[in-house]
Amino acid sequence: MSTVIYRLVYYSRNHIPDQNGELDAEIKQILERSRVNNDKDGITGALLFNAGCFAQVLEGPLDAVERTFERIQQDERHGDVSLLALEPIAERAFGSWAMGFLGRSETNAHRFAEVGTKSGFDVARLSGDEIHSVLKRLAIEEEAAAA
Amino acid sequence: MNAAAIPIAARETPLPTSERILDGLAEPVVVVNADGEIVYANTAGEKTFGVWLVGRSLADLFPYYLHSGQAATVGRVSTLTTEDHTKYIARFEPMENGLCVVSLHAGGAANHEDGPACDELTGLATRNCFMRALDVALVERGDLGEIAVHCIDLDRFKLVNDTLGHAIGDALLKKVAERLAKACRKEDVVARIGGDEFVVLQCAPVREGEAERLANRLVDLLGRTYVLNGHTVNIGASVGLAYSGSGYQGRDVMRNADLALYEAKRAGRARFRCFEFGMDANLRERRELEIDLRRALALKQFELHYQPFLDLKSNRVIGFEALLRWHHPRRGNVPPLDFIPLAEETGLIVTIGEWVLRSACEAAANWPGDMVAAVNVSPLQFKSDTLLETVSSALERSGLPASRLEVEITEGALLDDTENVLATLHALRDLGVHISMDDFGTGYSSLAYLQKFPFSKIKLDRSFVAGTGADCDAILKAVAGLGTSLGMAITAEGVETDEQLNRIREERCTYVQGYLTGRPMTVDRIARFLENGQQRTEAAS
């Protein structure tokens, strides 16, 4: 019996000050912990950082998603967490990503700018589906670029 | 003269000896020497631990107590347990010659009836356990104001329980407990003291603003979305914060924190409030007002006054607005602004509102022609589900045709649960009742509301009539224009001078209401008022 995979999408506001490299260091720490924890918990997904906001997709069995989200929810490094979607999905969209990250790098910044001008990118106004598909598209591009 | 400096009491009644005073104390006090041997015990001490206390050692009373000279530093406090597990908070006060006064405070006196130390569901401390910890903490550092207590109440928890079931409710409480524990430090004590009530004892929030920061954090953290078994759950948390002070007991601090919590909830929930002196007086005053308000209907202290409104074209009175007055034998006339909010908060507004509707309909049934009674209906009455029934039965009983009743609502009624409110409004309109929008221009004044429902009338707030600036003129003009194009009549309220009357006439308002055209009056004066008015308009035309 295969467990049902759920997808959770949220966005939140960053609380980490962007000075003295603190932001980069914290994001690095978040990603490191995420990759270790998520690997163990069977969670995949992607994290996006842009314009002072995080947006994240978590995929996995419901209880693992809930436990992970609860930890994230308690994290003081961000706030105003808005849950955009929580629903069962047929298959993972980020199957190979313990936690893909999009944002901050030169190329990604550039790509974001592009997305921004094309779609009027504003995390706060995007729905769960839209964030998901933006992340998905960027992830595919990323993989293609890495290959 | 020197004698004048001696306090009168001291001169007249000599004080008893210190020993007699000590024997008058309800709490055990003993003196131990450097070897830990008891050399003195007061009466309470002998009563508690048996006579022949002198000569025994502290370790005989408290088997786990190890006496060492160093232990007896100034103000040292520790918890001592007797053989039969009764706990005492002991304060050591060293004296000369290696002697030490030990006062024993029955901190955990009720040990035996305490019940479990931790809450089964959440694993947090229980109320008893918390109160004990608080008492100990207060003895240790209470005087320094280094103890903060946070009382926490979950907003909307009951709704979660009712709609998603107890299992989810319990899961939510567990998550809340986890988040609380996460936000606090190890030495803090977190307890669940009621269904959805929690308390935090914060030890030594010595840095400036540390307790406020925690309170703020708790509001933020507990208010964040929960995901439970695939359900997204949103609740809020209100927090009341209070500090210890000199001479405070546990229940004093708890009471203060509770008062602060009450204020936090009153201020709109999902926030924290610090205790301030005066909060208790406020609360007492409100409680008394509430008690009086609850009695007011039965004691027939309410009365309706009626203020006429006129058609600006014909200059004729076309109806009266019913205004609620409360005469209290001691308080005198209580202004509506002083009691309506409380009536809404307590839900009393529903019964009061019902009375207003019935009385106004009965009064209006005796008015000549098709004169209208306008009645204010509070947003809360819309939520109570009985409004439609109340209105139809008031009409039926009085025999007043529905077309002669006008229900005035404020925007507040449309703010939440809009769908249900709109449904009620439509049902009222189907009865034939007129609906008007009151106090327009003071709140959100959302034009969307005007679009959502075909109000028969918009009542423009008095401030725009009283104001003299070009702004007010412009607003008057705009709202009047808006009314005309939406097919809604406009009433200008608060007209007091001829000059204001001329102005609103120019702006083509439909109706006018104010002191100039008629002050609120008791029901028995309406007939006379109408007669006089009739003569006046007849003379004028």
Ligand SMILES: Cc1cc2nc3c(=O)[nH]c(=O)nc-3n(C[C@H](O)[C@H](O)[C@H](O)COP(=O)(O)O)c2cc1C
């Ligand atoms: C925006 C954001 C996204 C995060 N995403 C994850 C994640 O996907 N997985 C994870 O385990 N922790 C994530 N974290 C970190 C958690 O909040 C928490 O710090 C971490 O799980 C603690 O792990 P540890 O106990 O193993 O150190 C995220 C934090 C932030 C601020």
